Amino acid sequence: MKPTVRTRSLLLFPALLCVTLAAQEHKELGRMWTFENAPLEWFQQAYDFTPSPEWLEHARLSSLRMPSGCSASFVSPLGLIMTNNHCARDAVAKMQGEHDWVRDGYYAGSFDGEVKLPGLSVQQLVATKDVTKEVHAGAAPKDLEKAADEQEPGLKHQCVSLFQGGMYHLYSYNTWKDLRLVCTPHLQSAHFGGDPDNFCFPRYALDFTFLRAYADDKPAETSKFYFTWKTAGPTENELVFVTGNPGSTGRLQTVAQCETLRDLVYPTNLVRVRAAIEQMNKEAASSVEKEKELRTAILGLENTRKAFEGYLDGLRNPRIMEIKQKAEAAIRAAVDADPALKDKYGDAWDKVAELEKQRRELIEAKAKPGEIQKVQTEEREHATRIGEAFFAVYGTRIPPDATFTLRLSDGVVRGFKMNGTIAPYFTSLYGLYARHTEFGGVHPFDVPQPWLEKKGELDLRTPVNFVATCDIIGGNSGSPMIDKQQNVVGLIFDGNIEMLGNNYVFDDEVARTVCVHPAFIVEALRKIYGAGKLADELEQNARKAEAIDPGRAETPAKADKGEPVKAGRGN
Numbered sequence: 001m002k003p004t005v006r007t008r009s010l011l012l013f014p015a016l017l018c019v020t021l022a023a024q025e026h027k028e029l030g031r032m033w034t035f036e037n038a039p040l041e042w043f044q045q046a047y048d049f050t051p052s053p054e055w056l057e058h059a060r061l062s063s064l065r066m067p068s069g070c071s072a073s074f075v076s077p078l079g080l081i082m083t084n085n086h087c088a089r090d091a092v093a094k095m096q097g098e099h100d101w102v103r104d105g106y107y108a109g110s111f112d113g114e115v116k117l118p119g120l121s122v123q124q125l126v127a128t129k130d131v132t133k134e135v136h137a138g139a140a141p142k143d144l145e146k147a148a149d150e151q152e153p154g155l156k157h158q159c160v161s162l163f164q165g166g167m168y169h170l171y172s173y174n175t176w177k178d179l180r181l182v183c184t185p186h187l188q189s190a191h192f193g194g195d196p197d198n199f200c201f202p203r204y205a206l207d208f209t210f211l212r213a214y215a216d217d218k219p220a221e222t223s224k225f226y227f228t229w230k231t232a233g234p235t236e237n238e239l240v241f242v243t244g245n246p247g248s249t250g251r252l253q254t255v256a257q258c259e260t261l262r263d264l265v266y267p268t269n270l271v272r273v274r275a276a277i278e279q280m281n282k283e284a285a286s287s288v289e290k291e292k293e294l295r296t297a298i299l300g301l302e303n304t305r306k307a308f309e310g311y312l313d314g315l316r317n318p319r320i321m322e323i324k325q326k327a328e329a330a331i332r333a334a335v336d337a338d339p340a341l342k343d344k345y346g347d348a349w350d351k352v353a354e355l356e357k358q359r360r361e362l363i364e365a366k367a368k369p370g371e372i373q374k375v376q377t378e379e380r381e382h383a384t385r386i387g388e389a390f391f392a393v394y395g396t397r398i399p400p401d402a403t404f405t406l407r408l409s410d411g412v413v414r415g416f417k418m419n420g421t422i423a424p425y426f427t428s429l430y431g432l433y434a435r436h437t438e439f440g441g442v443h444p445f446d447v448p449q450p451w452l453e454k455k456g457e458l459d460l461r462t463p464v465n466f467v468a469t470c471d472i473i474g475g476n477s478g479s480p481m482i483d484k485q486q487n488v489v490g491l492i493f494d495g496n497i498e499m500l501g502n503n504y505v506f507d508d509e510v511a512r513t514v515c516v517h518p519a520f521i522v523e524a525l526r527k528i529y530g531a532g533k534l535a536d537e538l539e540q541n542a543r544k545a546e547a548i549d550p551g552r553a554e555t556p557a558k559a560d561k562g563e564p565v566k567a568g569r570g571n
Contacts, residue, residue: 022046028327029251029398030506031471032407034162035060036128036169037396043410047239049484056408059486061225063243063406064122065173066478071244072122072211073480075227075488076541079213079220080182081122083478084493085190086303088209090296091117092184102295107183107531111219114180114212122213123156123173124225125406131159135168144170162400164252164387171405176213176220183531184209185524186448187295192432194444195302199310199497201423201514203465204432207493208521210534227480229538230487233463233517234413236425242409242470242492242513244479246402250504252387255321255328256353258504262315264363266308273305307474307500314501323505334393345389348382355379404475411470416496416510426466426517429458450528457527464520466490467512473503481515487542490515 022045024031033039035056044050051059064072070087074080093102095115108114131144141159148157148170156173184190189206197203213220234240250257280298284291314320332349335341359375390398399407415425432447433455439445468481472495481490492515495502499511522539525531 026327026330026394026398028323028505028507029394030249030502031409031411032246032249032399032402032473033409034128034169034396034399035125035406035408036130038408039397047410049239055486058225059227059241059243059408059482060125060406062227062486063480064124065245065404065406066120066122068120069247069404069475070477071475071479071492073227073243073478073488074213074222074225075210075229075480076537077221077223077226078537079176079215079222080226080537081179081211081213082480082488082491083209083211084207084491085184085187085209086207086299086493087478088117088120088181088184088211089187089190089299091120092181092209093296094119095181100292101181101184103187103292105184105186105189105529106181107529107534108181109531109533111212114182117179117181117211120179120211121175121177122179122211123175125171126155126174127172129170129172130167131170132166132168135159141168148172158405160403160405162403163391164401165384166388166391167400176215178214178217179211180214182210182212183525183529183534185529186450188444188446188448189451189524191299192444192447193435195306196444198303198306199494199500201418201465201467201496201512202427202431203494203514204427204435205465205493205516206520206524207516208491226541227482227486227488229518229542230483230489231518231522231539231542233466233519234468234481234483234489236413236415238413238483238489240411240413240468240470240481240483240489242411242468242472242476242479242481243406244409244472244476244492245404245406246471246473247404247475249402249473249502251401251506252383252390253504254349254352254356254386255325256349256356258315258321258324260356260360260363262312264360266312266315268363270305270308270312273301273308277301277305306497310497310500311503313497314504317501320501320505320507323507327505331390331393335389341389341392345385345392348385348389351382352379352386355382402473402475409471411468411508411513413466413468414512415467416512418510423467425468426463428464429460429462429520429523432464433460454528458523462519462523463517466515466517467496468515469508469511470513471502471506471508472499472513476513481513488518490517491521 024042038056040050062074066072066083066087070083072081072083075082089102095117096102134144135141144159145157156175158171160169160171162169185206192205280294284294284298335345355375355378359372362372362375413425415423435445436447472492476492479492480488481492483489492513494514496512496514502511522535525535
């Protein structure tokens with residue numbers, strides 16, 4: 001019997017939402033921990049759980065980065081990769097030819113039917129090395145990368161600046177370049193609710209894609225590093241982790257920098273992006289072929305627009321700015337309390353404020369970009385000093401800003417207060433069909449035709465999406481959510497609009513990570529897409545939730561050869 005989530009009385013929610021964790025030191029700087037400096041004491045204090053070195057290594061090796069800007073993970077011993085539909089749809093669009101797999105979905109049905117996606121690759125972080133001393137002694141990061149490439153030509157090396165230059169790490173990646181499409185759903189299922197529902201919750205999106213890594217023209221052997229599957233998903237208030245590659249955050253940026261972004265940069269960018277969307281929609285309306293050509297680009301621009309709006313709303317939120325101001329006052333007080341640090345870093349914030357004043361004047365005067373690049377170049381020198389000051393005072397007790405490198409973020413599964421009521425921690429298939437009904441089946445709230453035809457076969461209690469308090473940002477799309485036993489209990493695909501304010505300070509009062517529930521994926525694979533073999537491959541890799549040791553489960557049976565099976569056509 002497929003597990004379901006029991007509904008709870010709304011009367012219980014206020015009490016549940018009051019469950020609190022131990023206080024985190026400098027919580028405003030977030031929970032995007034590097035694996036090499038995972039906060040074991042914090043995990044133990046907050047959750048009574050301390051990951052072992054083996055736990056951390058296995059989670060790191062099972063997690064993947066997509067150079068195209070997303071995250072992913074291995075979810076079977078045969079190279080099966082889980083990520084988002086929106087992370088792979090550009091590559092799918094390039095290979096679909098006369099078909100419309102982006103719109104209609106695709107399921108291979110066999111290894112032979114798995115379609116190569118040229119240009120798409122994933123990277124696995126296999127080693128890290130602290131090279132701070134070398135860089136601060138004068139070594140150029142590019143030279144360190146070149147030397148590492150010569151020593152280990154089979155790996156890709158990247159010298160990463162952390163804490164705005166306070167620390168440098170050399171990351172080494174193994175790369176899989178032969179990726180093939182296994183299964184992707186209808187675009188309308190993956191993107192249900194469209195732009196109105198983007199960065200929102202409650203949500204009803206099936207935003208997944210499964211790929212497979214190949215080596216020597218065979219499915220990659222990944223039995224030593226993959227996450228196992230838990231169709232039941234997580235329970236309310238359960239500890240969960242996100243392993244992924246958040247793109248960038250500005251939590252070490254100054255109040256003055258945030259004010260310029262709020263008052264000038266984001267409003268200007270929004271005018272430009274909105275105009276581009278309007279123009280592209282006009283072009284797409286000219287023909288069916290043009291719409292197909294521009295479809296994914298329009299979706300990307302709409303996402304950018306709403307992200308900018310969310311960042312701007314965050315910076316206009318008095319609560320966010322108050323947290324930012326208190327955090328800046330705290331680090332400046334700590335620096336001023338140490339004569340050596342004060343002499344070295346004390347004036348850095350004032351210098352940035354002076355330069356930001358110049359930058360604002362140049363922007364308002366519509367100066368040439370070069371004049372504005374010049375001010376920002378000088379500003380970066382002081383930003384580095386600020387990063388070094390943070391690192392000197394707090395060390396690795398705080399996480400560095402996101403750098404599109406692998407991070408581990410802890411949190412709990414929990415609903416939140418919303419619009420004078422409460423958002424539950426999960427949604428269900430009942431809600432998906434209700435959304436379709438309540439909007440009269442009008443796009444973007446139209447359920448694809450196969451879903452309407454199969455409604456009677458589905459368990460409408462099946463959880464669809466859910467939320468947790470983990471710390472994410474752009475780049476985390478496609479990240480797995482795992483439990484303490486490293487079972488996949490969710491697939492990150494979005495955050496609510498309040499989460500975007502976390503770009504500058506972290507606050508989990510209402511900000512949430514939004515995930516696809518594994519039960520929704522399995523229900524769709526088995527009953528909509530005829531992808532029972534793929535569902536078997538996932539579920540046969542499951543292990544008992546109480547088994548803490550990341551041992552391997554049995555290998556799934558080899559898929560029979562056959563023709564690709566395309567999913568039914570949507571509306």
